[in-house]
Amino acid sequence: MVFTREEYLIEISQRLKGMRNQEASHYVVPDYLAAEWQQRLRKATDAACPQNNISAIAWASDDHESQINKLWCEKICEWCYQVVDHFDLNREVVSVAMSYRDRYLATHTINRRIFQLAAMTALHLAIKLHEQGKLSMSSFIDLSRGYFMEEHIVTMDEVMLQSLGWHVHPPTPLAFCRDFMRLVSGEIEPGARRDISELARFMTELSVCSYWFSTKRPSSIALAAVISAIELHGPCRVDPRYKAEFLTRVVDLGIDIACNDEVLACYERLRQMYDAGGYTPTFEDTP
DSSP, X not given: OOOOHHHHHHHHHHHHHHHHHHHTTXXXXXXXXXXXXXXXXXXXXXXXXXXXXXXXXXXXXXTTXXXXXXXXXXXXXXXXXXXXXXXXXXXXXXXHHHHHHHHHHTTOOOOHHHHHHHHHHHHHHHHHHHSTTSSOHHHHHHHTTTSSOHHHHHHHHHHHHHHTTTOOOOOOHHHHHHHHHTTSOTTSOHHHHHHXXXXXXXXXXXXXXXXXXXXXXXXXXXXXXXXXXXXXXXXHHSOHHHHHHHHHHHHHTTOOGGGOHHHHHHHHHHHHHHHHHTOSOOSTTOO
């Protein structure tokens, strides 16, 4: 079946609208590391007593007073990427896993050990649901080096699913990126267009390991990534009119970039991270 251009844009618009509705409802992540948020969580759980294997682990640990922090979040994310790369899994499952982790942590006060268990379980759950049959439980348990047993992962699986309300299909920045890339002009040289897509994907992955982006809408991150990727190829390789054309199409879909402070903030943050990381040189000087 051949779509007309109008039908093509309508189909993209409907997909983006559906995902944007999702990110604004069940998949919102609050700033759960904020002092006020953590204080509310502690007050809500002060009277709690151990009731299951998860609670028992927490109370048996000698660091039950410690608080999670941004460094923990970033380190565990890097570990998740190492795992999926080692087992040759789809790297997008890390983004899914971090959505599970963040939404779970937003409703529970935990210690370092339970944080590790929650992060491991989030990755296990994401792989089980999105990369079925590609990693056995025994292989996963081996990754903990004896720190956790199968019963711990299984129990946390159940606890996490209930906590998430079974909302386990978050719209990821990369999912938005794929649809936004469909709005990029097909007149761009195929090699350059492919490179733009790959660079945008890479920038969404940069965002996954930074807690700062956890509270931002995936659509904002994706849009900032695509804009950055186009710009980083420079005017010699990608005519500036294609960026203007892309932005016009985005606005036509009802996303007003000029008035969207979050997109602008994500754009600035991604560019800072890219520059600070000393990644592959841009194509700005390519003839």
